[in-house]
Amino acid sequence: MSHITDTVHEFILSEFLPGEDPANLTATTPLITGAILDSLATIKLVAFLEERFKITIQAHEADADHMDTLTDITKLVTSKL
Amino acid sequence: MATTALHDLLARAAQRHPDAMAVEDTVGKPEVATGITYRELDRLSDRLRDRLRVQGVNAGDRVGLYLRKSADGVASMFGILKAGAAYVPVDPTAPPPRNAYILDNCSVTSVVVERRFEQRLRAEMEALGRVPALIVVDEVGAGRGLGDALDREDRGTPVPTRPSSRPSPHDLAYILYTSGSTGKPKGVMLSHENATSFVDWCSETFGLTTSDRCSSHAPFHFDLSILDIYLTLKHGATLVLVAEEIGKEPQRLAQFIAGRRLSVWYSAPSILGLLAQYGNLARLDLSALRLVLFAGEVFPIKHLRLLQDQVPKPRYFNLYGPTETNVCTFFEVPGRVPDDRTEPYPIGGACSHLRTRVVDPEGRTLPAGEAGELCVAGPGVMQGYWNLPEQTARAFLPESQAERWYRTGDIVSEAPDGNYVFLGRRDRMVKRRGYRVELGEIESALYRHALVLEAAVIALPDAESGVRIKAFLTCRDGKRPTLIDLKAFCAQHLPAYMVPDLFAFADTLPKTSTDKIDYQRLKELD
Numbered sequence: 001m002s003h004i005t006d007t008v009h010e011f012i013l014s015e016f017l018p019g020e021d022p023a024n025l026t027a028t029t030p031l032i033t034g035a036i037l038d039s040l041a042t043i044k045l046v047a048f049l050e051e052r053f054k055i056t057i058q059a060h061e062a063d064a065d066h067m068d069t070l071t072d073i074t075k076l077v078t079s080k081l
Numbered sequence: 082m083a084t085t086a087l088h089d090l091l092a093r094a095a096q097r098h099p100d101a102m103a104v105e106d107t108v109g110k111p112e113v114a115t116g117i118t119y120r121e122l123d124r125l126s127d128r129l130r131d132r133l134r135v136q137g138v139n140a141g142d143r144v145g146l147y148l149r150k151s152a153d154g155v156a157s158m159f160g161i162l163k164a165g166a167a168y169v170p171v172d173p174t175a176p177p178p179r180n181a182y183i184l185d186n187c188s189v190t191s192v193v194v195e196r197r198f199e200q201r202l203r204a205e206m207e208a209l210g211r212v213p214a215l216i217v218v219d220e221v222g223a224g225r226g227l228g229d230a231l232d233r234e235d236r237g238t239p240v241p242t243r244p245s246s247r248p249s250p251h252d253l254a255y256i257l258y259t260s261g262s263t264g265k266p267k268g269v270m271l272s273h274e275n276a277t278s279f280v281d282w283c284s285e286t287f288g289l290t291t292s293d294r295c296s297s298h299a300p301f302h303f304d305l306s307i308l309d310i311y312l313t314l315k316h317g318a319t320l321v322l323v324a325e326e327i328g329k330e331p332q333r334l335a336q337f338i339a340g341r342r343l344s345v346w347y348s349a350p351s352i353l354g355l356l357a358q359y360g361n362l363a364r365l366d367l368s369a370l371r372l373v374l375f376a377g378e379v380f381p382i383k384h385l386r387l388l389q390d391q392v393p394k395p396r397y398f399n400l401y402g403p404t405e406t407n408v409c410t411f412f413e414v415p416g417r418v419p420d421d422r423t424e425p426y427p428i429g430g431a432c433s434h435l436r437t438r439v440v441d442p443e444g445r446t447l448p449a450g451e452a453g454e455l456c457v458a459g460p461g462v463m464q465g466y467w468n469l470p471e472q473t474a475r476a477f478l479p480e481s482q483a484e485r486w487y488r489t490g491d492i493v494s495e496a497p498d499g500n501y502v503f504l505g506r507r508d509r510m511v512k513r514r515g516y517r518v519e520l521g522e523i524e525s526a527l528y529r530h531a532l533v534l535e536a537a538v539i540a541l542p543d544a545e546s547g548v549r550i551k552a553f554l555t556c557r558d559g560k561r562p563t564l565i566d567l568k569a570f571c572a573q574h575l576p577a578y579m580v581p582d583l584f585a586f587a588d589t590l591p592k593t594s595t596d597k598i599d600y601q602r603l604k605e606l607d
Contacts, residue, residue, distance in 0.1 A: 018583070020564040029565055035572035035580045036565060039329035040546060043359060059333040063326070 004053070005074045011048055012070075016041050027071045032064040042067065049073070055080040087254045087273045088126070088162040088245060090280070090315040095123035098291060098317040104152040105341070106322040108222040114341070115223035117152040119317065122159070125224050128231045129160025129193070129216075131240040136214045138190045140165030140246050143256065145184045145192035145213070146301065147171050147202060150322050151221035154301055155310060157193045158255075165246030166190070167253035169268070170301040173198060174325065175576040179266065181205030183258045187268050187467050189213050195221055250274035250460075256467055257304055257404050259517045260579070262509065264525025268467030269404045276307060278434045278460035279407045283312045285433065286411070287345070287372060293318035294369070295345040296338070298328055298352065303516070304404040305376060308347055318345075328352070335360030342369040346395075349515025350380035351547065357388035367392050376400035376408065377515025378547055379425045379503065386418040393417065401428035401503070403489055404517070405463040405476065409435050410455075410501055427500035428493065435459035437501070438486070439493060444478045449495040452504055456486040463487065509600075511540040511548050516578045518550070523581060526574040527552060532562045537590050537598045538581065541607060551583040553590055553603055561586050 005027065013022055016036055031037045037045060046062050049055065055077060067073050094103075099120035107114055117125070138144060144161040146168055148154045154170075161168040169187055171180040173195070181202060184192060191214040194202055199217050206212045216234070218226040234240075248254075254273045261267040289295070295313040297320050299305035313320040321341050327333040335356055338346065346353075353375055356362060373388075373395045380399065389397065402409035412429025431437040438446050439453040447453040456478055462485055465473035478486040490508050493501040509520045520538040527536035535555040540548045556562070562570070564584050571580040591602035 017564050019585070024563045024565050030569070033572070034565065034569040035577060036568050038577055038580070040355070043331065043355065047359070059327075059330045062330060 002074060004077050005070050007052065008045075008049070008070055008073050008077075011045070012036070015044065025070070028069050030068055031070075031073075032068045037067075045073075049077060053077055053081065085250070085273070085277065086162070086246070086248050087276045087280075087311060088159050090277075090311055091119070091123055091126065091159050092245070094314055094317045095119040101291060101317055102319045103314060104155050104224075104320045104322065106151045106221075106223060107324045107327075108149055108151050108220075115152075116319075117156070117224040119314075121224060122152070122156055122314075125156040125228055125231075126159035126163055127242070127245075128240075129157060129227065130163035130245060131242055132216065132231055132234055133160060133164040133166065133191055134243065135238065135240045136191050136216075138164050138166050140248070141252065142166040142190040143169050143187045143253075145169045145171060145189040145194070147173060147180060147184075147192055147194040147198050148218065148221050149173050149195060150297070150301060150325060151226070152224040152322070153218055153221040153227040155314075155320070155322075156224050156227055158301070158310070161193075162248075162254060163245035165248060165252070167255050167270075169256045169258070170306075171258070172300060172302045172576060176573055177201040177205050179574070179576070181209060183266055183268070184213070185209045185211065186258075186265075187256055191216065193218065193227070195219075195226070248273050251464060253464065257302060259404050260510070260519040260522045262519040262521040264522050266522070267469055267472065270464040270467055271307075271407075272464050274460050275407070275463060276311060279307065279432075280311045280315055282408075282432045282434045282461075283308055284315065287312070287374075289313065289316035289318050289345070291317040293344045294321055294342055295319070296321055296323060296343050296347060298323045298346070298348040299515075300325070304407055305347060305349070305515070307407055308374070313345075329355075331355040331359035332361065335362055335365055338370070339365040339367050344369045345372045345374070346370060347374040347376070349377035350375045350384070351378065351514040353388055354381060354384035357384050357391065362388070362391040368394065370395045372396055372398070374398045374400055376402070378512035381544070381547070382418060382422055382425055385414070385426075386420075386422075389414075389417050399426050399428060401501075402457075403491075405487055406435065406457045406461050406489070408432060409457045409461065409489075410437065412500060425503075427496060427502045429500050431457075432461070435461050439495060439501075440478065440488075444480060450497070452492055452494045454507060455489045455491050455493045455501060457489060458484055458486045511550070513546075513548055513550065513578050516576075518579050520550070523550065523552065523571075523575065523579055526571060526579075527554065527567075529574060530562065530567070530570050532556050532560050535590050535598075537600065537603055539600055539603050539607070541604075549582040550579075551585065551607065552581040553585050553587055555587055555590060 297309040397414035
């Protein structure tokens with residue numbers, strides 16, 4: 001896993017899945033459609049990504065089309081670095 | 082003039098302001114506004130009225146609405162009312178089996194459904210044994226989708242035009258389903274008089290004009306939509322529908338409110354809290370905004386202060402009331418929240434069309450200042466729960482045969498200034514993002530999971546989001562599902578706002594001496 005994926009993986013586990021076995025959260029686990037990220041959690045994740053990677057995520061990108069999996073999120077962040 | 086039939090509001094406004102914009106929507110393209118005038122809305126709803134009657138819809142029937150928020154949806158409501166039926170809106174984002182249950186439960190004669198939901202709905206209704214007549218709208222937006230669907234139907238069989246229904250005050254106008262403690266949603270039956278008495282009170286209190294531009298943020302299955310739709314259209318103002326996809330994103334939503342020059346805003350406090358924290362409101366021109374109304378849950382005082390600091394001009398109102406009565410008490414926030422205030426504002430005093438009192442568990446009226454259950458009487462109080470006579474009976478004070486006093490389940494006390502202060506619930510219902518959540522309905526869903534042996538759900542206070550929902554589970558043969566699996570499972574069976582935030586596993590759950598789950602000890606365990 002890339003550094004970005006690792007960082008996001010750790011953030012989601014600690015914030016939204018406390019107690020989950022880290023191995024169960026994979027690159028393709030559905031996050032928004034799987035109810036792991038609700039609307040408030042998505043806003044928090046976006047704020048975290050913007051702060052951590054010094055990027056700007058457009059409001060319309062904060063949805064299941066762009067952020068439903070760790071793979072999607074890594075791709076989105078990478079495209080902005 | 083007091084209103085009689087809810088749909089008369091539209092007919093009258095259309096006579097007075099035929100060319101004014103009635104509803105703006107933004108389906109699919111949130112940045113592009115489309116709309117429908119009063120004349121068009123009235124005409125479109127007349128056409129649906131006539132079509133529904135040909136389909137066999139009679140006065141007293143129910144008709145479902147399974148559409149994204151749109152002018153087409155608003156036109157459908159009026160068409161259904163004009164046909165003499167009650168509309169039953171379902172949440173298009175909720176799991177299809179739950180929606181099918183609702184439509185089957187109140188045995189709808191017909192459903193106005195958007196093409197994208199049609200196939201699943203048919204399959205689910207077939208599984209339940211009866212598929213109602215459908216009017217299928219390809220794609221909603223500005224009423225054009227509904228218009229096209231009616232054109233298509235008319236090419237097959239033209240319909241005669243007949244006048245709109247003349248309902249009596251107690252005839253049902255709509256049924257709104259809310260979370261039910263026994264695991265299934267329950268239908269709150271509201272009549273024309275319930276709605277019109279409330280809307281007339283709103284007119285008296287908020288004084289709308291034709292130049293107002295009012296938000297419709299709440300979905301149509303949520304009772305906040307009644308104020309949005311009917312108050313706005315009664316006054317010939319413009320209803321601006323907030324699309325689902327931007328309604329939860331604070332920055333886009335803030336730009337939408339500024340860009341559309343909204344003058345009246347109404348929503349649950351949670352979205353206002355997010356706007357205050359993440360919306361960059363101070364940088365926007367919100368000068369058109371004159372009224373900010375909120376209801377559905379307690380507004381954390383620090384978020385309200387943060388909002389007022391950025392948007393100081395509007396008057397702010399805390400509206401309170403369950404779906405069964407709609408708003409029954411209200412409180413105007415007196416100016417800016419003082420820096421040292423930490424407790425939330427009161428829910429206020431009774432609306433002029435209703436009466437309230439506070440009772441002890443035996444139903445005796447308590448002196449001012451003592452904590453008890455708030456009860457409500459008057460023309461705004463629901464007709465009952467659909468097909469649930471026992472739950473309906475329990476919802477009212479027993480001695481009140483002549484005068485029906487609805488028991489809200491909310492514990493309040495009356496402060497010396499006459500305002501009620503909300504203290505808590507007498508049962509296991511909580512509010513989350515303004516929605517009612519029966520913890521029992523979440524437990525019911527969890528019990529359907531193959532590995533779950535026992536489930537107990539509690540709500541924990543949370544400074545940021547109001548409450549967090551935590552599920553305690555015991556599992557068959559010690560085989561635990563993963564948290565990820567549990568969340569996905571819940572999302573298939575429950576609306577998003579009911580999915581627990583936290584899960585915990587135990588070997589056994591604490592029990593009372595009568596072998597019931599001991600929720601008090603669960604909370605202490607936490």
